Amino acid sequence: MSEARRNFLEGVRAEVPLLIGVFPFGMIYGALALNAGLSNAASQLMSSILFAGSSQFVTTQLVHDNAPALVIILTIAVVNLRHMLYSASLAPHLKDLSLQWKALLSYLLTDEAYAPSIINYEKEGISTYKHWFLFGAGFALWFNWQVSTAVGIFLGTAIPETWHLDFALPLTFIAMVVPVLKNRPMIASALSAGLMALLAYHLPFKLGLILAALTGIIAGTILEKKQ
Amino acid sequence: MNIWLIMIAGGLITFGMRFSFIYLFGRLEIPETLRRALHYVPPAVLSAIIFPELFYNDGGLNLTWANTRLFAGLIAIAVAWFSKNTLVTIIVGMIALVILNLI
Numbered sequence: 001m002s003e004a005r006r007n008f009l010e011g012v013r014a015e016v017p018l019l020i021g022v023f024p025f026g027m028i029y030g031a032l033a034l035n036a037g038l039s040n041a042a043s044q045l046m047s048s049i050l051f052a053g054s055s056q057f058v059t060t061q062l063v064h065d066n067a068p069a070l071v072i073i074l075t076i077a078v079v080n081l082r083h084m085l086y087s088a089s090l091a092p093h094l095k096d097l098s099l100q101w102k103a104l105l106s107y108l109l110t111d112e113a114y115a116p117s118i119i120n121y122e123k124e125g126i127s128t129y130k131h132w133f134l135f136g137a138g139f140a141l142w143f144n145w146q147v148s149t150a151v152g153i154f155l156g157t158a159i160p161e162t163w164h165l166d167f168a169l170p171l172t173f174i175a176m177v178v179p180v181l182k183n184r185p186m187i188a189s190a191l192s193a194g195l196m197a198l199l200a201y202h203l204p205f206k207l208g209l210i211l212a213a214l215t216g217i218i219a220g221t222i223l224e225k226k227q
Numbered sequence: 228m229n230i231w232l233i234m235i236a237g238g239l240i241t242f243g244m245r246f247s248f249i250y251l252f253g254r255l256e257i258p259e260t261l262r263r264a265l266h267y268v269p270p271a272v273l274s275a276i277i278f279p280e281l282f283y284n285d286g287g288l289n290l291t292w293a294n295t296r297l298f299a300g301l302i303a304i305a306v307a308w309f310s311k312n313t314l315v316t317i318i319v320g321m322i323a324l325v326i327l328n329l330i
Contacts, residue, residue: 024314042230049238054269059233061276069233076237079272080244082265087248088257095252106246167296167324168317170280171303175316177273178307190270194278198288201279209275216271221264 003129011136014116019140022053022112023148028168029056030152035165036064040153047149051142052110054176055079061169067206078213086114090134093121097131105131108138185227189220299324 026047033043038060050056055076062072086109094102117134124130159165181187193216200208248255281300282288289297303320310316 028317038230042234046234049234050241051238052241055237055241058272058276059237061280063230063233069229069236072233073236073240075272076233077240077244078268080241081268083241083245084247084257085262085265087245091248091252094249099250102249103246106249107242109245109249163321164324164328167299168321170277170296170300171317171320172313173273173277174300174303174320175307175313177270177277178304178316179311180270186267186270189267190274193271194274197275197278198282201283208279209272212275212278213268213272216274217264217267220267220271221260224263 004132007129007132008136010120011117011133011138012140014120014133015112015137015140018112018116019144022141022144025053025172026145026148027152027155028172029053029060030149030154031156031159032057032152032165032169033060034153034156035159036060038063043153044146044149047145048142050076051107051145052076052080052083053145057169057172061173062206062209064166064169065206067209071206071210074210075213078210082111083109086111086118089118090114090121093126094131094134101131105134105138108135108142110138110141112141113138185220185223188223189216192216192219295324295327299327 029047030043033046033056034040038046046056046059050059058075058079059072062075067075087106090105090109094105097105113134116137120133121130156165177190181190193212196215197208197212200211202208203211248257277300281297282290282294284294284296292298299320302323303316306319307313307316
């Protein structure tokens, strides 16, 4: 077996446990996007154009709330800012690759592909075919995400209205945010953002959301510095 | 049409952020304050979405028992805190809302 292929399969194998957790989310995303009024095509293609779970859920919620395009785009940018950290962290390991490889691996760079890859690179160091590991992990996740989205869209049409499916979105966000509230700056960040969102709710163009997010980010950062 | 514009612009920005340092390796570094601030993006953005979803009902602030989403949401927060399990949180929250609406 060639080195490239061996690394690719290792990446896929490292990704498998994560795929099991991600699959239901792809399904939920597909069903909710449809429920929010997106077409089948838009719901499906968002999974390959954005290819970033939490920002897809957020976009779905904001489309459902009729937020203006500019606010949605700005929110996507804020939610996905953390990918710059992954990019910075992997950059030294990928510096000798061609531009095409760099672009392809960047497109596939998600939380779930980053985590096993950086662990593998830090443990085993970098060699000629190591980028195939990230490619394997990233491609496995990409494929899984497209299929689970499609299944969700397919099942979404069968779910009755009385189930209040739109409520699954804030519930998903609750499930994401509560486990990260481990210390005071995190809790202060969440509470101050939430309160500001209530106070600024009536600002035009959903700008309250952006204002609230910035309030929470600044509050958390300042409190952490003080500690 | 609008949704396609949002997806393409959002997709380009997301790709740009993923590509940034991999492309510019050695020529760009993240300032320490920004690195620290990035940790607070998830709790801040998600809470900014969650709070109005729970507290606002039919266009106004609603703190009465009639606001079933608020109470179902509080139950979900408790479940998330103790279980740390996403699917369990969503399922319990959905069931809580259905039951509260029946009462």
